[in-house]
Amino acid sequence: MTSYGIIGTGHLGSMLAEEFVRRGAIxxxxxxxxxRSQEKAQRLARKLGVRAADNLKVAERSDVLFLCVRPVDLKGVIAETSELxxxxxxxxxxxxxxxxxxxxNLCxxxxxRAIPSVASGKGLGVTLLVLGSDASEDDxxxxxxxLRVHWLAGGGGRGAAGGAIRSHQQRARVYLCHPQGVRPGSLYAGWKGG
Known part of the structure; x- marks a missing residue:
């Protein structure tokens, strides 16, 4: 049985946890x-009927770990849990x-990387998923x-997501995820190299 963890239960982390449970994906x-506030994690755990623990235990128990902390806190969370x-x-x-x-490079x-849209919390949004160089088909x-979605292979694009993709376009695999299935078009649309 695969176990999942979420470190960071702010807006995005809570939204993901609620959607994972609501849809029966996990x-x-x-x-x-x-x-970082264990009281907040405990509240969410009681609400959803999931387990709450500190970062180290969540990292230890999880096969797949969603890091939903602010970018400024991410290095610290990875450093804290790096041995796990x-x-x-x-x-x-x-x-x-x-x-x-x-x-x-940090672990x-x-x-x-997953970049969900705000509408993902209502099952209507799109999530961009980018796999790293060592990630497998099983991953x-x-x-x-x-994420309980279908996928559309692609790459490139403009904006924050496009920048993330362009920096890894040779090695990364990119998926545009939507709960209603595959959407036509390519993430390459509108981006002409460079």
Whole structure:
């Protein structure tokens, strides 16, 4: 059984936890949550019927770990949990201002980035998923099954997500995820190299 963790239960972390449970993408017994304020993590755990613990225990217990902390706090969380972030684990960061390359350089775990839209909390949004160079097809399946979406392969693009992709376009695999299925078009639309 695959276990999942979320470190950071602010807006995005709580939204992901609620959607994972609501949609049945992750069973309550398989989901662990943590927050710098343990009281907040405990409240969310009681509300959803999941498990709450400190960052170290969540990192230890999780096969797939969603890092939903502010970019300014991400290095500290990775440093705190680095001994537990082994190559057998997949970390998925939602921090927009933190590159996939930085994630890969800070720990031994396989890395990915997920950039959900605000509408994702209502099951209507799009999530951009970028897999790192060491991530496997099994990692793709684990992340997509948690996000409970279909995928569209692509790459490139403009804006914050495009910048993240362009910096890794040779090695990364990029998926545009939508709960209603695959959307036509390519993430390359509107971006002409460079």
């Amino acid at each position: 069973s309550r017994e398989e989901l662990w949550v943590s927050n 972030l082994t190559p057998e684990k997949l970390i998925v960061s939602v921090a927009v201002d933190f590159s996939l390359r930085q994630l890969e 031994r775990a396989r890395a990915a 793709r399946s684990l992340a997509l099954s948690a």
